[in-house]
Amino acid sequence: MTKTSLLTTATALLMAIALDTAQAGPAQKAVLEHFAALAKNADTGFQGFSAERGKKLFFDQHSGGKPETPSCTTCHGTDPTKSGRTRAGKEIKPMALSRTPERFSDLKKVEKWFRRNCRNVMGRECTPLEKGDFITFMANQ
């Protein structure tokens, strides 16, 4: 890649992240940058994350995972600004960053929950693109 195109891509990436996450703090931005780099690696045509795609991922009914948890909404509820509930009955704080400001700030934690929950709901790992889209959606809720 030429220096110019590299610079352009980097700027585009950063702008995409900046524009999509009005409320994200530095920790969330760092996590998003991590996924952006991975997404770019996987697909050179990567243009940035999309809250719309993230929203679809959250609300969709998936078939590859466990029948008891066909959707993220099964446990998190259909309103990201409200609490969800685990299958064991414990309350889950809202996914919306505006309600739970510490969300998506710890990469290890983020990776742990994506690993578990994508497997539960979809029967597979989420791609870096999906993870970034999801966080982008929730950062704007």
Add this chain to the structure above:
Amino acid sequence: MLLKRGLRPFVALALSLALSLALARADLARAGNAKKRAPEKVFKEECGACHMPFPSYFLPAASWRAIMSGLEDHFGEDASLDEEVRKELEQFLVDHSARWKAGKNPPLRITELRWFRGEHGSMTRYRKRLSKRLGHEVKMSECTACHRDAERGYFDDD
């Protein structure tokens, strides 16, 4: 010479200052190592993410080992952990486990232990009413639905 009568209070003061400084440094060294969480904190956070962290002394070591070796299918959920954390948690649970020995098949559910069933029964009708009142299905594993201070180990308040 230091222990001459007049100097004794000053020596005592100096020694106690030195001691408290040494202790403070040890404390700071521990606090500064912020990445290493105390095992009990790890237990409360990881084992309490989806349900109340069940008291480790309710199950014997063999049960905990069995549970901790199958976290990818933890009663139907993927509860997998990084190996380092998993090992630490398993050790914590085993260290604070019940002293009685499990038989050939270590029990995996506290709610199916004989003493537990003796205490509670199945409470089907009561749970139905409670589930309606609370707005979600209350399972026997949700101790805090009836035992408000269960997370602190108190179960006598029901």
